[in-house]
Amino acid sequence: MTATDTMAGAPAPATATAPLLEVRDLHVEFHTRDGVARAVNGVNYSVNAGETLAVLGESGSGKSVTAQAIMGILDMPPGRIPQGEILFQGQDMLKMSAEARRKIRGRKIAMIFQDALSSLNPVLSVGYQLGEMFRVHQGLSRKAAKARSIELMDRVRIPGARARVNDYPHQFSGGMRQRIMIAMALALEPDLIIADEPTTALDVTVQAQVMDLLAELQRESTMGLILITHDLGVVADVADKIAVMYAGRIVENAPVHEIYRQPAHPYTKGLLQSIPRVDRKGQELYAIKGLPPNLLHVPAGCAFNPRCPMAQDVCRTDVPPLHTVGAGRGSACHFWKETLGD
């Protein structure tokens, strides 16, 4: 194993400049009738230009809420950001005026949502919705906007774009709708795209088409990409680095190759072990015991401790800090050395 350590897929060379986007100690909480749900609890991550960061986590891990906070589309109230910074090209977006943020949204940072059908307006043609980007942000005329929409649809490889520009969302298949979402995100050539489970609702063959398209579009520019997903396969396919989230915290971050070869957190390790493998057919699948925590009652200490095979007393009392495990690598586990070791 170590002999073939060729570093074939070394992470993208670090740029000398500041990262494109940096999230620092972000907290997001929701005030509900039943109490305060701390959805995001001190998340740190960064993306450089041209880089793909995968944020991996289950439902309720805070991965989508973090993205919404970055986009500035969090519902507030009930949401609140009591603490933290979101630096985009060096500027803290949380301190900006609503007006300034709106200028960034769509133009500099765009988002692709999971469910294309419910994210598109059913009573407006896709050409109108795409053209809206140009009319609102660039003040183009209707005619010019439509021409740009057709160009965009061509770019995301929708066959017969000219004929289909006046079609409505329901006339497109799931994969084609997701392409329209991608086209909309690309419209103003943003520096950063956040894709929240972009292929979860799609079939594998269509997923392959869409991920392929995203990778190709990214190659053409220096766009940064934050890919939010729960699919370990998709991550391995496209990401440069990974942040694994659990109960509102990042439990592990690492360059993509290292995390698959040698996870440093028991949660990541459990997820990787539970993937069915050919050579273990007929045996029981490894399963992480228990359930993801309720955010209103996150266990004390390490949130993963009730499900963790390595949990000791210290895990039930002390929240583990993100230990540095290697270059660009961290694990929020008291026993990361042991986890790495075996």
Place this chain on the structure above:
Amino acid sequence: MTDTVKGAAPAGEPILQVRNLVKHFPLTRGIVFQKQVGAVKAVDGISFDLHRGETLGIVGESGCGKSTVAKLLMNLERATSGEVFYKGEDITRLSGRALKAVRRNIQMVFQDPYTSLNPRMTVGDIIGEPFDIHPEVAPKGDRRKRVQELLDVVGLNPEYVNRYPHQFSGGQRQRIGIARGLALNPEIIICDEPVSALDVSVQAQVVNLMEKLQDEFGLSYIFIAHDLSIVRHISDRVGVMYLGRMAEIGTDAEIYEHPTHPYTQALLSAVPVPDPQAREQRAAGADSGAAAGRGRIILSGDVPSPADPPSGCRFRTRCWKAQDRCAQEQPLLAVPEVFRGSGTPAEHESACHFAEERATAEAA
């Protein structure tokens, strides 16, 4: 080691035999004077066997008809034509008491544990409801005890009988759905995407539970899913469906290691492998898509509409091997001639005129 046991020919006699099963949903025009203008050919001539104690996986993209097959086997939809033999008896024509008796032995677990449980019923009522329909299975006085046993079998606390579905997580709800499926001691359970709505860390728990129950009760499963790696893990045999027809069927190793139908090959190649090194290998393999030896095959276009499927081979519109013959002649699901009697794993049923193993160079 265990591989050889699982990979061996399925033991036991066929418990369910499906022959030329067809389901067409009529398309009508007009409101008062309805006129049939066509049909959605959701299932168009499917045949397979399910053996006792076996798991048959069915994979395919959305819209290929796999869920319709499940409903037909349950007799929730009436087949347009074709037969489903359960222990030698055609169940597609049954009704009334005879149908009820058969249904006791064929049960179903649904995809979405959030909508398939009645929110106003307690867990005890949900799991006990089958006993109202089939009182002979559990006499009235015994029911509560039986429900609690079932809860225990699926790994839930028997004291939860009086709780409501919303008090459970997705994984727990799916266990409730499984307990309901088990209530009547069925022989066959049809599982339509039983884990796809669950969190990744919970999927493995439910898959393990299903395997345990299979061993314990000698169940036969039809396991419908789109997650190919889970299907491979649980299935003894796998059938690949495309647009209402079976494209290829064989043991798990035959389908996953030696697919001969181009659609199966494309489908398998599209599955992202949870290993970043596969990415470099693939990039090194070839970029030319379909012609590639081991690279990913990116299918162009979408699945055609089942209301107007292509003539001949249904896959030909997206197939890189398609020739005139494919448009004229429908390929039958049979062992392709080239492989007949070869004794290799490629010798299994595949509905393609030009069936061949992909990437023979890879083996060299």
